[in-house]
Amino acid sequence: MKGAVRIDPLADLSPGSVCEIVSLELSGLLRRRILDLGIVPGTLIRCIRRGPSGDPTAYLVRETLIALRREDTAQIFVRRLSNGEECV
């Protein structure tokens, strides 16, 4: 179905799903850090698994596994590409 593309925070992704980065609503050093890790708009990112207490979560980005905290992934916005109840 076409229409408005649904944008979600990265934090909402469940393990196994793949999405594309749309925007980073972070600032300062943290933004720089995320960009340096290769997480830029257009990058594909796969949610791999959650930490024991639900945080942090491991993501696969450009073939590197990176753990990110929920407080940060809540500020990273993505378009879902596969899995779960996504894709409208």
Add this chain to the structure above:
Amino acid sequence: MILSAEKKKLLWQDQFGISVTKDQFSVALAGNPNVGKSTIFNALTGLHQHTGNWPGKTVDNAQGSFYHQQKSFLIVDLPGTYSLLAHTVEEQIARDFLCFANPDVTVVVLDATCLERNLNLALQVFEITTKVIVCLNLMDEADKKDLVIDVPSLERELGVPVIAASARQGEGLTELRNKIYQVATGALQTKPRQIIYSSEVENALQDLLPLVADIASHTLPPRWIALRLLDGDQSFLNSLSNYLDIHQTSFHPGWEESKCAQ
């Protein structure tokens, strides 16, 4: 960026715990974590610096040396970093070394299978020093993934020599030695591609550069310093004032007195 051999020797010893002899060329190895820097380091030096397939195992500077065409080269294996904009200890070590130690050649080792992310670091290094060589390592892995890299075009785009290598197989190392030699001796001139920022940033840089030129005094990269000043990068400012302090006191003994007199 000229530092007399004597001053350089002192600085390296004091600040980085590295002993370089006067007629030795210095080479820094930089790159993302887990791209095979230590494998290249070992292959060049014949040393057995610990290598392993996990990131972060080189957290301090390791040094070794090799001879090529009757010249001695001191090579420093920097910790792997994604960036030089210092948020971690490793990034700080790598950044301070490249910025203040002023190596004759910097080899940026890139993972040929993940160029996009790796080039980020290369572009940052280009802002600190012009004497750069790019080494595309893990070409064997790239082959397995059917990745074809147009090396001559990349070389043109980047403005520096690009060498394809598979250090584990020993491929590309002779060419790397040759290029290190040529860049160190000045036989080969490099012109690394510079990022042009938005006009606001570029204008601000133009305002800052004359002021920065005073403190940079031919030994530090002025544009890089001006950019970090604009960032308000506190970690870099601390390193810079630390460097300027040591530099002034150890190399100009009169400076302390004039400061006291004020």
